[in-house]
Amino acid sequence: MSLDLSYYEALMGAAAAGEQPTAETGGVWVVALAGRLDDGLLRLIGKGRVLADALGAYVYLLMAGDAGAADGERAIKAGADRVLVAGGMPALADLVEFFRPRGPQVVLFPATRSGRALGPGLAQALNGSLCGHAADLEVDPIYQRVVAHQPVLDDAARQRVALLAAPAVAVVDTTRLPAAFNEPWRTGTVEETGLTWPVSAPRPTVALPVAPLTLASAAVIVAGGLGLKTAEGFALATQLAQALGAAVGGDVAALDAGWITEDQLIGLTGVRVAPRLFLALGMDGDTNLFMGIQDAGLVVAVQPDPSAPIAAVADYNIHADPVEFARVLLGKLRM
Amino acid sequence: MRIVVCVKQTYDPATVKISRSREEFDLRGAVKITNPADRYALEAALRLREAAGGEVIALTVGDADAEDVGREAIAMGADRALLIAGPELASATGRAVARALAAGIGHLAPVDLVLTGQVAAVDGAGGLAPRLAAALGWPVALDVVSLAAAADGGIVATAAVGPGVGEVISLALPAVVAIAAGIERPRYPQPARIANAWAPGLLATCTAQDLGLTAEDLAPDVEVGGLVLPPERTRGQVIAGPLATAAEELLAALKAQRLISAAAA
């Protein structure tokens, strides 16, 4: 018995009869500008696939730069229906000229430097809509339009931004997307557009002054207390901080023991910190410390006593000897 | 050189709360300020004027309150300001704002350089500079941390491309440049300039209609909805088990929440 595809055909039109898609109008486009397809772009293609399935559209990949044939195949396995290959690096005018006749429904750019410059420009030039920084995208089932999730307040939350006009352009932070598809049964086409955009000469680079890593501004802090027992134990905390690119701090006990200097003291009588991650090794915790880390994002406490004050404050507790745990963690980080 | 700096009024992020129950911003007690990144843009414009001469004009779009931002720019050192005001502009989305600013820049012609802050505080997405450049048909440079006048009449911009690494971009004018918050703080406005910033003749106001913009030009391109909130914080969780597995579990959780770079684990 053969499958009744009449409903499907009615929905998808002639393309559902098994022909390869040829029309490029509409559709969900993904723009890859550096040629090479990295993991981020494959995830973006996957997100494009999910959007396209909800919208009833095809996924097209515009691959500009020096891409190999293997990249085209990987793109298809990741969810693209058609891969269009071009050479060089398009300027805004080139992209506008490319997309204007094709009337895309959705265009997704990765949040690379070129994506952040070209995506919004394309949206403005084609009178479309834009989410300039999206962490995720979905399709609103009622209005059949793309809704981007834009991080706000330093990613404390995401704002739903419905893209009203076509093309709906989004510049996407691909690192936050779900893992890429790798579905060997997918088929599609890879074709040359014949377009070769100019390649601009690489620009000279220069060293920039880097802001010193201070406790008050650090995104990750490793802090040690009396539970590290010796200076050698505290040295592990310092090594852990180096491996994580973190700032080093401690509590009053660590200051008294001479393991830290006064400007490394965290707490009410020291520095108030607001890192995204605070790793407390061998600290029992007291009001002084807690008032210094009130604005910390995630607190991880490694110390042996489940009834220590810090156990109720930390998001994650590991009840173990902090020195041994630090060694194990360091080993895993260096692997 | 005539430099236009686009300045925007935003809320001070430290005073904006999130209402979990209503899934929206809680703006009670929120304080309106000049977008911090725009102050860096103003500083860059003032330094360029000090080095190469010219005029710095602050341009802002919004409601009547946005006048404060223009006045603050004048207090910081801008020669004058233009406010494009109107109720429809207070709630304008990115596409409309870019159009209004482009029309304002046209009104201020001839303009050599437009500077904006890279991103707006609270809910900015960094799309303004490229949008504005597209609306004007001018080149754009992003992530710029310093600017200098070039001998050939253009400018040289240094853009941050990675930690400690910059790229030197030569731009012919006119151009749009997005200034990123740098290490050196922008100057404080001089108190005497603050006292004089409300003097007549320094700030001009016009409406969108004055600039020839129609309701269709200013139609919203996006509709902003509610907030998607991360799960509530649960304190006191325990990662149990032997050290090796606990360490792995911890690293996986930290990676998933993007608290440590993928390279570290």
Place this chain on the structure above:
Amino acid sequence: MDFTLPKPHQLFRKMVQEFAAQEVLPRARQMDRQGWPDMELVRKLGENGLLGVPFAQEYGGAGLGELGYCLLMEAIGAVCTSTATIIGAHIGIGVMAIYLGGNEEQKRRFLPDLCAGRKIAAFCLTEPNAGSDAASIKTRAVRDGNRWIISGSKIYITNGPIADVMTVLAVTDPTLGARGGVTAFIVEKGMPGLSVGTIEHKLGIRGSATSEIILDEVAVPAANVLGQVGAGFITFMQTLDTGRLGLGAACLGGASAALDLMCRYAAGRVQFGRPIAEKQMIQWMIADTATEIEALRSLVYRTAWMVDTHQPYTREAAMCKLYGSEVASRAINRAVQVYGGLGYSRDFTVERMWRDARIAEIFEGTNEIQRIVIAEQVMRPYGVRVRP
């Protein structure tokens, strides 16, 4: 009645609050520890136009009036009393004496450098035997042709060691007493015979420099006589009034900072299973402090308005100083109590605030003198003559 600040002053308040948080606060602890002003900070204050805030723009000031000065003192006083003291001694009494009492030539000669912070001012009135009894000063100025030779010593002079321009009150006619017998002079650093004497080691405001100023036959040109010969007392008393208002504003800042610190700690400190903010005794302390602060705020800013609209304000200025110093002391004392043992620790801020607050009830005219001034002003219509 419109209680909103004028727009320029709203922006100025924002600017000075940012400056206080970013430039002054990080230096406060170190200044207290080293027992000396941070001259780099003083330079920054000058560069950013904060040492000439109330004075007219034609003399290099910002033209923001007494209102601007009070906003400045409140914002700085909230983060560092030592810095507020340096500014108060410079703007509030040092430069102000020349601004109120000087002739056009003197104003044009001295004010631009003082407003820009290129020169620092001090106000020299107090002597070992003439504190509250200011009229019994002994520093003597004798006419010598077109100069005056001044000899004597002044003590407890804020900014003494760092000042370039000092206004000095000296006796020119011992037979006449305060009314007609004392004259104000502008004395400049570098004049032979002028030297800095003993440096005071203080309980608080250790980040300000206070010392003896010794005048050993200092020859001062007649062009440096401030106001009329014999009319110095009036100039000085007038100057003290505006200084008192600024001090009241600084106390307002300190009290507000204490209230903020109290509330933060009470909200976070858990004892008996609940934050101590839920205990009524703590709530009473907070309510009392908040109420006193509001009353002081209204008093200070209304007085600033009176100054800027050229109304008499001697009584109100004395009230600002009296009430401000006592409100700040009470608020900071309560803050130390709320912090408990931590409040007594030298590693934390409230201890420094507590030490810094004590001087406010003593200098710029003791609170006893302030009460006499107020009583005198209040009872004058009733025909009562009040003497110290």
